[in-house]
Amino acid sequence: MGHTTLVAKLFHLPVRTLIHPTGTFQEIREERAGTVLAYGLVIVLFNLVMTALAAMSGLTPELMLPMVITSLLTVCLGGFWLHLFVYGLGGRSGVGATFRVVIFGLTPTALLGWIPGVGLIGFLWSIVIVYFGLQELQDISKARAVLALALVFGIPLLLLALLATTPGFMVFWPAPGWVTWV
Template sequence: MIESIISKVKGFILNPVEAFQQSKKDDVNEVFIYFGVLLVVYSVLVAIMSVIGFGGVMPGGQSIVMVLISSLLGTLILTLVFAVWLHLWVYLLGGKNGIMATIKSVIYASTPELLLGWLPVIGLIFSLWSIVLGILGLRELQDISTSKAVIVYVIAVLIPVILLVMVAAFFMISFMSITETMA
């Protein structure tokens, strides 16, 4: 099993299009075992980095177990929610291969981010590479064009970002008006 996971990791890093084509017939268990192994590795590394002072958590501020559990659960939930949200847009733009194809795309595309995204500063490069892989994965697993896959990702990412900016602006304006009236 470990050899299979290592082989998949190499494929998604070095030859992603072929790896996605080969993964079309992967069953649900295989996909989630792969994700589970990478998720545990990622969460352990995030927990270690946060305890030694990287990742925005001060040393001693949280126990390594709490960071580990938070990372495991948070990443799992966010990945699945993002996959469902992404699939909505895939479906609306013509993807007809089902939600599992989108979930496979999201999980397999997260390979670089889960393995190296925890690194301070350079982890951003691997997160961006995961987005590129996600686009390739949608193209291959949902049988849609590259341009449609890009549009799906842009819409799926842009809408939540715009909403977050609007909420942040609302709170900032509210805070400023409250402090102004108190002065």
């Protein structure tokens, strides 16, 4: 990104990520890890602040704790989970590249996830951004990027579906309808 200041980058990158993900991943391929982490913290903190404001206004009080947990788990555990499949499918650019993809892929979810009814759109666009990021930073094909994402989401959904068919499932999850797109 040249000699652009960190603050300028932190304002530039979210917009660029939303409208031109492939270009963003080309741009950040060699970016310092500190800049990538700062970006991740800024978008997650933005999301948490907006979620807190929405909760205080009475708009979405039940989302605050799940938002904090989801943000941390998505970046940490989700990054390793994704990398497991990326590596298995031939991505050899390292776990750092996968975490770059995850952090930048969170952009739409972080910017829109706090808005009831719009969070799902952000989540879906995040998946698209991760798809482009995997191709660009892990140098894997379109088909392998799709397969990695299908496995990352498909295996937990399959396990949840199997769990849901077991007797007593409702004891552990009394209201599946309360799932939110955080």
